[in-house]
Amino acid sequence: MEPMQPRTNWTFVTNHARILAMILNDPEVRLRDLAGSCGLTERAAGAIVGDLESAGYLTRVRRGRRNHYEVTPGTHFRHPAEGHHEIANLLHLLVDLTPGAGAAADPSSKDGDHRERHARA
Numbered sequence: 344m345e346p347m348q349p350r351t352n353w354t355f356v357t358n359h360a361r362i363l364a365m366i367l368n369d370p371e372v373r374l375r376d377l378a379g380s381c382g383l384t385e386r387a388a389g390a391i392v393g394d395l396e397s398a399g400y401l402t403r404v405r406r407g408r409r410n411h412y413e414v415t416p417g418t419h420f421r422h423p424a425e426g427h428h429e430i431a432n433l434l435h436l437l438v439d440l441t442p443g444a445g446a447a448a449d450p451s452s453k454d455g456d457h458r459e460r461h462a463r464a
Contacts, residue, residue, distance in 0.1 A: 356437065358383060362391050363400055363430070364437035366412045373409075400430070 358381045365372055365380060378388035392412075395401050400418050404411045418430055 364434045367414045368438045370412045
């Protein structure tokens with residue numbers, strides 16, 4: 344019997360969760376930036392944003408030439424094993440882990456809408 348090779352192409356956090364956390368951190372983030380941070384194409388990032396929007400996890404409003412996103416408060420995990428838990432705690436953890444999140448991820452920041460944005464998720 345051959346030794347089993349470790350699987351190295353998986354992660355604990357899905358691109359859907361990563362993108363939703365990035366949107367929570369910056370509601371006007373561009374698809375290009377979402378894609379770059381996740382190692383995806385813009386088309387794939389756009390499809391994920393569409394998935395999240397159609398599932399009710401976020402809303403998208405066009406403001407001029409930019410999209411403005413808002414994470415829907417009180418949403419729950421999709422899998423039945425975790426379905427009774429809100430996703431807010433995971434999103435907050437991911438936002439806090441985001442490199443360079445700066446003032447937006449710092450609760451003591453003078454950025455007044457940080458706490459409001461996090462409270463809404």
